Structure formats: structure tokens, C-alpha cells
């Protein structure tokens with residue numbers, strides 16, 4: 001078995017200037033190889049310090065034990081605020097807690113059953129869209145997985161498919177937004193005062209305004225339908241009609257628009273990346289591809305029998321380990337701290353890196369190998385408990401984690417039942433971290449009809 005692609009690391013010592021240049025090109029290859037075995041690394045910049053923590057005990061401290069003392073970094077919000085406003089992804093403190101109390105019930109286990117039918121329909125539409133591409137010629141699969149994941153969000157949130165005119169417009173504008181501002185999440189590494197504008201291009205704000213106008217229209221229509229008593233029973237209706245159990249308030253129009261924007265962004269970019277990397281890993285490992293295809297063929301397509309897709313689930317988990325869609329997350333300290341015997345000042349940036357944790361050489365066996373079987377072994381399960389967080393952890397864990405696991409398995413099963421995916425050896429993907437872990441120039445695979 002050949003090893004899945006991994007970005008080259010930089011030499012251990014480089015000047016700050018070189019580091020900045022590397023960083024702007026790609027955060028993954030801007031890091032030295034030693035970070036894969038370090039428990040912690042300190043970066044000093046003229047304006048602040050940042051600490052990448054790769055030690056499970058420290059990560060627990062920040063995410064689970066004292067999360068209120070480590071709010072989301074203010075440096076990260078700047079680039080996203082024009083689009084996301086006061087969305088749950090950016091807020092902190094009491095506002096964030098109130099928003100989660102309203103949003104979380106919509107994603108509880110019981111509601112997943114209701115989202116399943118919409119996911120399945122999106123999967124069928126993706127299978128149909130791939131049919132003309134299944135001619136054995138190299139195809140970039142990333143736009144296809146993006147399309148499928150966006151379709152899932154629109155169908156589950158607003159009960160409309162992606163070929164609805166407004167949905168298509170939102171999808172296109174989001175693509176433009178990402179192109180205008182490709183590196184969003186990473187300001188914590190970049191030395192500069194907080195007010196320094198970073199990575200902003202002139203059309204970013206205009207695109208954000210257009211997206212928000214479209215989402216406002218959808219949300220306003222839904223408010224009207226709820227008032228008239230004929231709204232569909234989907235995630236949007238559920239969230240818009242849920243009152244905060246503590247204050248009795250529901251979201252107003254603006255706050256709901258903020259939340260829809262983040263569901264769309266957090267929900268479709270991430271799943272699209274995860275699906276594309278999973279297809280690549282399956283193309284690299286034909287044995288596992290056959291196994292997933294067999295499970296898919298034997299599955300009756302129902303919700304009740306989903307547990308039969310256990311190999312598919314392990315493959316998807318393993319893909320989220322090797323290519324975690326959200327490569328890094330950033331918090332900041334609010335009080336003096338001591339991390340691994342080192343004093344840490346208030347206002348420091350704390351970087352949590354699923355990318356590095358998932359390949360921590362002191363924890364994982366053969367960290368760079370694709371081995372879905374590890375999810376069923378005792379050691380693999382222990383390593384997972386210690387060092388696996390594709391959806392983050394603690395109270396600020398991804399609201400869509402259960403949703404995304406279901407979506408990944410359902411869409412993969414449908415795609416693998418219909419098609420076979422093969423590598424294009426001279427066009428292997430190169431992972432780069434944009435908003436999510438994507439490829440430098442596409443995810444090229446050959447798609448063929450499956451005849452068995």
C-alpha cells in the first residue's frame with residue numbers, strides 16, 4: 001500500500017520573513033516536521049506570542065476543563081465578520097451560550113432521522129450529476145463534492161435542492177467569497193497589531209453583502225411561512241421556532257441570517273473536503289474501495305440499516321484523521337497561564353491543530369498510514385480517545401458533528417455503489433490549508449461506472 005500524500009515540511013530554522021512568506025503560501029508546509037512529535041511549540045512575533053499545543057492534557061484544559069477562559073481568538077473573527085456577523089462560530093460568552101441553547105436541539109440525534117431523507121436525495125442527485133463524467137477521463141472531483149455538500153445543506157435547512165435558483169446563487173457567491181479570501185482562519189500566526197487589515201480584498205465585503213441579501217430573502221420567506229402555519233418541518237423551521245429555555249427569546253431575523261450563513265459555510269466546505277479526500281483514499285486503496293462498494297450494494301438504502309455500513313464509517317473516520325477539514329483552531333488566553341511549565345501571558349494565541357494531533361508520532365501507530373481497521377482495535381480506540389478531534393471537543397464542539405458523520409457515510413455509500421474511482425498518477429493531490437484542507441490544484445480522479 002502506498003502512503004497517502006502529505007505536504008513537505010519546511011527546514012527547522014527559517015527567518016521570520018521566510019516563515020511569513022511560506023505561511024501565506026500554505027500553512028501546512030510552513031511548519032517544521034518536528035511539530036508532529038512536539039507537545040507544544042512557541043512562536044514569538046513582535047506583537048504577541050502564539051502556542052501550538054499538541055498535548056492531549058493541554059488540549060483538554062483549553063477545550064473541556066476551562067473553555068470560558070479560552071475564548072475564540074479575536075484575530076480570527078476579522079476576516080469572517082462581514083459574512084458571518086454575530087454567528088455562533090464567532091461569538092463568545094453569554095451570547096454564544098444563548099445561541100447554542102437555541103441551535104443544539106435542531107441537531108440532536110432524533111432530528112438526524114429527519115435529515116436523512118434529504119441527505120439521501122442529495123446523494124441520488126450527485127450520482128446523477130456524475131454519470132456524464134464517468135467516462136474514465138481525469139476529472140476534478142472537488143467541485144462535485146462541493147456541489148453535493150451544498151445540496152445537503154439546502155435540502156436539510158430550507159427544504160430546497162441546490163438547483164433552486166436562490167440556492168444556486170448563494171452557492172456561486174460563496175465560491176467567489178472563498179476565492180477572494182482564501183486564507184481565513186490563520187491570522188493568529190501572522191505578526192501584526194490586531195487592527196491591521198489582513199488578507200482583505202476589495203470585493204470580499206461586496207460578495208458578503210450579496211450572500212447576506214440572498215439568505216435574508218430565504219429567512220424572511222420562512223418567517224412568513226411559519227406565521228402562516230405552512231412551513232416545512234426542516235432545520236430552519238426548527239431553529240426559528242425554538243425559544244431559549246432560559247430567556248424565552250427566539251432568534252430575530254438578523255441573528256438567524258448570521259446562523260444560516262455559518263451553517264452554510266461550516267457545513268458545506270468541510271463536508272466537501274472530507275468527501276473529496278475520502279474518494280482519493282479509496283482510489284489509493286482499491287481493497288477498501290471494494291469493501292465499501294460491497295457494503296453499499298448490500299445496504300437497502302434505509303435509515304434503520306445504516307449500521308451495516310461500518311467499514312464505510314471507519315473509512316470516513318480515517319479520512320477525517322488524515323485530512324481533517326478544519327486543520328487548526330485558535331483560542332486566546334485571558335489570564336496568566338502556565339503551559340508545560342512555561343508562563344503564558346494573557347492575550348496569547350493558542351493554536352489547536354487537528355492536523356498535527358492526528359499525526360502525533362508519540363501517540364499514533366503508523367500515523368501517516370491509511371488504515372481504517374485501526375478503528376476497531378483496542379490500541380486504535382485508545383489513540384482515538386487521546387488524539388482525535390476533527391470536530392473539536394468540549395462545549396464548543398461542532399454542532400454538525402453527528403450530521404456530518406451521517407452525511408459522509410450516506411453520500412459515500414451512494415457514490416461507491418454506482419462508481420469506481422481511480423487515481424491519476426501524474427496528478428496526485430497536494431494538500432493545502434485554505435479555509436479547509438483542500439488541494440493545490442484539484443482532486444483529479446478517473447470515474448468509471450461500477451458494473452457489479
Ligand code: HEM
Pocket residue numbers: 088089090100262263266267268270271274324325326328329330389390391392395396397398399400401403404
Ligand atoms: C466533516 C464535516 C465537518 C467538520 C470536520 C467540522 C468541523 C468543525 C470544527 C473543528 C469546529 C470547531 C471550530 C473552532 O472551534 O474553531 C466546527 C464548528 C462548527 N461547525 Fe462544524 N464541521 C463539519 C460539518 C458541519 C456541519 C454539517 C454543520 C452544520 C450543518 C457544522 C456547523 C458548525 C458550527 C455552527 C460550528 C460552530 C460551533 C461553535 O463555535 O459553537 N459543521 N466544525
